[in-house]
Amino acid sequence: MSTPAPIAYSFEPTRVGLARLGRIETPHGPIDTPQFMPVGTQATVKALTPGDLHEAGAQMILGNTYHLNLRPTAERIGRLGGLHRFMAWDGPILTDSGGFQVFSLADLRRVDDDGVTFTSHLDGSTHRLTPERAMEIQALLGSDVAMALDQLVDPGSGSDRVAEAMERTHRWAARSLAARGRPDQAVFGIVQGGVDPELRRASVAAIAALPFDGVAIGGLSVGESKAAMSATLDVVARALGDDPRPRYLMGVGSPADFFVAVERGMDLFDCVLPTRVARTGQVWTDAGRLNLRNAAFLDDPAPIDAACACAACRTHSRAYVAHLFRARELLAYRLATLHNVTWTLELMRRLRASLADGTYAALADRIGRAFARSELGV
C-alpha cells in the first residue's frame, strides 16, 4: 500500500477561459480556489491576530522560510511544536523555500550548484541554503505545503543567465523532492524561465514531470510588463495542459492581476501588497484605491467601504482612520491591514461565486476599471 497523499484536490472547469473552481484538502483544513494567501512573513500577518485572519475569511496563510530560519530559527519553532502552534494559526500554512528572499534581501550571496551561501540582512551572519536544508527547515516548521528551492534571477539579465538559473532550479527541484521529510507535508515545484516562452515551456516540462503535489509559477510579478506576465501565463497554461495538480502563481496579489491569472488557470496566490500598502494608508475598495493620508478624508464620516464587513468598516470612519495615520498611531496600521485583507479575501470569494453564476465578466470589468490606473503602484 502506498502512503496516503498529504493533500487531495479536485478542480472543475468553468465557462471562463481556463479558469477553474477547486478545493484542496490539507492536514489543517480545506482551501477553496481560486484563493489568496495573506503573507505572515515573521510568523504574523503584520498587526493581525489569528482570530482577525479567521474573521477576515483567510483559509491558508504563507510563512517565510528565510525570515523564520534567521529569527527565531526553525529549530526553535520546531522545539515549540511547529509553526502552527508557534503562531497559533490552526488553518493551512504554505511555506516558501527561502530562495526568493535569499536572492532579493540577503547580502553577499554566492551561488554554486550545491546551494547558496549568504549573509543575513539582520546581523551579517553567514548562512547556507541548499535544497536539502530548505526541506529540513520546512519540515521543522511543519507547514502543510513546502516549496522546493529555486534560483531567482532578474528576467532582464539575459537568456543565458535565466536559462542557467532555470536548469539549476530543475536540479534543485529533484533534490528537494528526494529530501522531503514528512508524509503530512505536500511539496510544490517551481517553474522558472523568465519571460522567454521556450524556457518557460522547458521548465513546465521539467517540473511537471516530477511527482510534486502542486506546481508553482515563480519569477513573475518582478518588474516585467503586464503584457509579458499574461503572455507568459498563456505559455505556462498551454504547457501544463490537463495536468491535474494545484497551480500557484507566486507573488501576485494586485486586484486586477487576479483576474488575468485566474483566466489562465491559476488557483493560488500570495502577495505582501494588500498588507504593505495598507501600512502606508492605501486601502482597497470596489471604487479602487483610496489614500487615507489625503486631507479630504479627515472630515469624511463614511466608513472605508460601506459594503465591507470588517471590524474597521463596521466601526470606524475614514476621518478616524485618517487621523490615526497622521498621528502615526499603531491602530491605523491594524485597521487598514484588517480592511485590505478582508476586502481581498472577499474579492476572491466573489470571484469564485462569479465563476459559478456567470457574472465573472462584469466583476472583472468592474475591478479592472477601478484598479486600472497605476496598477502595481505601491
Next chain:
Amino acid sequence: MSTPAPIAYSFEPTRVGLARLGRIETPHGPIDTPQFMPVGTQATVKALTPGDLHEAGAQMILGNTYHLNLRPTAERIGRLGGLHRFMAWDGPILTDSGGFQVFSLADLRRVDDDGVTFTSHLDGSTHRLTPERAMEIQALLGSDVAMALDQLVDPGSGSDRVAEAMERTHRWAARSLAARGRPDQAVFGIVQGGVDPELRRASVAAIAALPFDGVAIGGLSVGESKAAMSATLDVVARALGDDPRPRYLMGVGSPADFFVAVERGMDLFDCVLPTRVARTGQVWTDAGRLNLRNAAFLDDPAPIDAACACAACRTHSRAYVAHLFRARELLAYRLATLHNVTWTLELMRRLRASLADGTYAALADRIGRAFARSELGV
C-alpha cells in the same frame, strides 16, 4: 427646579483605612470604584480597538485635550459628532484640561493670569489655552467628565512658585466652572499644592468649596518620593473629610501605588504606565514585571500569565510574543498592551472584591511584594 446633575454617585466605607467602594453613573454608563482609566491620548488607547477595551473590562477611558485639540482639533471632532462617536467608544470618557501636557510637552510656554500661550510640539504653531477655552474644547469633545484647567509646576521648584501656581489654579477653577458649557458634562476641580501640607490643605479648602462634581488630586506621581506621595494623600484625605464627591488621583497607575491611594480614599486613577511599558516589552503579572526582551523567554511555551483571560494569554506563548518584540512586529505592541490593560483592570476588580470580602491585606501584600523592586521603574 434645578437641572439634573450630569453624574450621580454613592460611596460606601470599608474596613480598610479610608478605602471606599462606590459607583458613579455617567451619561455613558456606570463606573465601579476604585477604578482605573486606560489613557487614549490621541483618541485611541494605543494599538487597541474599542472592542478590545470592552473585552479587557474597561469602564471609563481618558482622552487628552492637549493632543486632540492640536490634531485632529476639537472643532473637527465636534463636527464629526464628538469624541465618543469619533473613536467609537460608547462608554464613559474623562478628558483632561490640557494643562498637564502644556506644562510638560509644549515648548516656549508663557503663563499669565488669563491663561497660557504655547507652541505645539508637533509643528511649532502658537496656541492659547485659558480656563474658558479648555472648557470649550471639552464641550466640543463631549466627554462625560471635563477637568478644570490647572497650572502644574515642579514640586521641587520652591514654595513660592508652588503657592503661586496653586492660587492661579484656584482662580482658574472658578472660571472653569463658570464656563461649563453643557448640562450632560460633569466638571472636576483639581487640588494642587505640591508636597507642602499647608498648601495642600489650602488647596483642598479652595477647590472643595466650589460646586464641582468631583475632586481631583494633581501634581503627584511627578517624581516625588513614595513617602511624600502617601504623606500628601494623608493630608488631602483628612482635609476632604466626609466630602461626598468622587476623588480622582491623576497620573497614578503603578500596581503598588493603587493600594497606597485606595487606602487614602481615592476612587479613580489614570496613567499611561501600563500601556507605555507594554510597548517596551514589560508585562505585568502577579509575580511582578516580566521583560519579554529577555532571551530566556524565547523558549518559554507558557502564556504571559496563566491566570489572565486576555486573548494574548489565552492564545499565545511568551516565546511567540518575545519573538514578535525582537522582530519589531506590530502585533507585539498590541498583545502586550492588551495584556497589561486587562491585567490592570482585573487587578482593580480584585481590589474591589477584596475590600468587600476582607482579603484586601493579602492582595495588597502580594502585589506590593511582586512590584516592590524599582517601583515606577519604567
